Amino acid sequence: MGLTEAQAQEKGLEVQVGKFPFTALGKAQVLAETAGFVKIVGDGKSGQILGVHIIGPRATDLIAVGGLAVELKASMEQLAETIFAHPTISEAVKEAAEDFLGRAIHLPQRKG
DSSP: OBOOHHHHHHTTOOEEEEEEEGGGOHHHHHHTOOOOEEEEEEETTTOBEEEEEEESTTHHHHHHHHHHHHHTTOBHHHHHTSOOOSSOTTHHHHHHHHHHTTOOSSSOOOOO
16 A cells, blocks of 8 residues: 555655564464564655555455555654554554654664
8 A cells, every 4th residue: 555665765755664574463473373564664754654565464454554544644653653452463553663663662673
């Protein structure tokens, strides 16, 4: 939904990505559905969400949140501050936004 990383780069935007694997979700582990991830493409300067891409189980259920974020020109901060129930697969959307912001607590910290 929205722009891919390559499309955003072609437009000359300062692209940054947040990504969260389903392997890090407790709910996905319980359901034995850990193959997949959420990837959010954003503008590195403004934090605006440019695209949301979901691969894996329940992707068709989760993409509506991504579509809404893109359509409303939401920021990563707004998405990261949205409350998602726990434990759910949908938490991966919030976690990907937190990864973009360098605040993901369920992933190893980025270096640099």
